[in-house]
Amino acid sequence: MDACAGRLSVASAAVRPLAADDPAEVDEAIRRWHGTNVDSYWYNAVQQGHTPAQAQAFFRAEVMEHCAVQVALVDGRLAGLIVLDAPWIRQLAVFAEFRRHGVASALLAWARGQSPAGLRLFTFQRNTGARAFYERHGFLVQRLGTSPAPESEPDVEYAWFAEPPRH
Numbered sequence: 001m002d003a004c005a006g007r008l009s010v011a012s013a014a015v016r017p018l019a020a021d022d023p024a025e026v027d028e029a030i031r032r033w034h035g036t037n038v039d040s041y042w043y044n045a046v047q048q049g050h051t052p053a054q055a056q057a058f059f060r061a062e063v064m065e066h067c068a069v070q071v072a073l074v075d076g077r078l079a080g081l082i083v084l085d086a087p088w089i090r091q092l093a094v095f096a097e098f099r100r101h102g103v104a105s106a107l108l109a110w111a112r113g114q115s116p117a118g119l120r121l122f123t124f125q126r127n128t129g130a131r132a133f134y135e136r137h138g139f140l141v142q143r144l145g146t147s148p149a150p151e152s153e154p155d156v157e158y159a160w161f162a163e164p165p166r167h
Contacts, residue, residue, distance in 0.1 A: 086111075
C-alpha cells in the first residue's frame with residue numbers, strides 16, 4: 001500500500017501456475033474470476049445468468065482440463081489469472097482491487113513467453129477497457145463479428161504478432 005496516495009502500488013506481480021492441488025486457491029480463483037465476469041459483462045444476460053456453481057463446474061471441467069492457467073500474486077494474494085490454449089488467450093481477469101497496477105501486463109508477458117510467435121483472443125466489442133489494454137500492448141484487430149450462441153454478442157478478434165505480418 002502506498003501510504004501517501006492511499007492506494008495499492010504494485011511494482012510487479014509474481015506469475016505462477018494455479019495450484020490445482022490446493023482446493024482453497026482453486027475455489028478462490030474461480031470465485032473471483034466469476035465475479036469479474038459478472039461485473040465486466042453487465043450488458044450480457046448470458047454472463048449475468050451464470051451461477052457460481054456453473055462457473056465452478058465449467059472452470060474445473062473445461063478450463064483446467066484443457067488449458068494452462070496461471071495466476072498473478074501480489075503480496076501473496078491472488079490478483080488475477082490468465083488462461084492460455086496457445087496461441088489463444090481464453091480468459092484474462094484482474095480482480096478489482098488490483099486493476100491498473102501492472103497485473104494484466106505481467107500475465108500477458110507470461111503468455112507471450114509461452115507463445116512467442118503470436119497470440120490471439122476474442123473480446124466483446126463493448127468491453128472498451130479490455131480493447132484499449134490489448135491495443136496498447138500491440139494487438140491488432142483482425143475482424144469484427146458476433147460471438148456464438150447463446151451469447152450472440154458483437155465481438156472482436158485480436159492478434160499480436162512478434163513480427164508484423166508481411167503483405
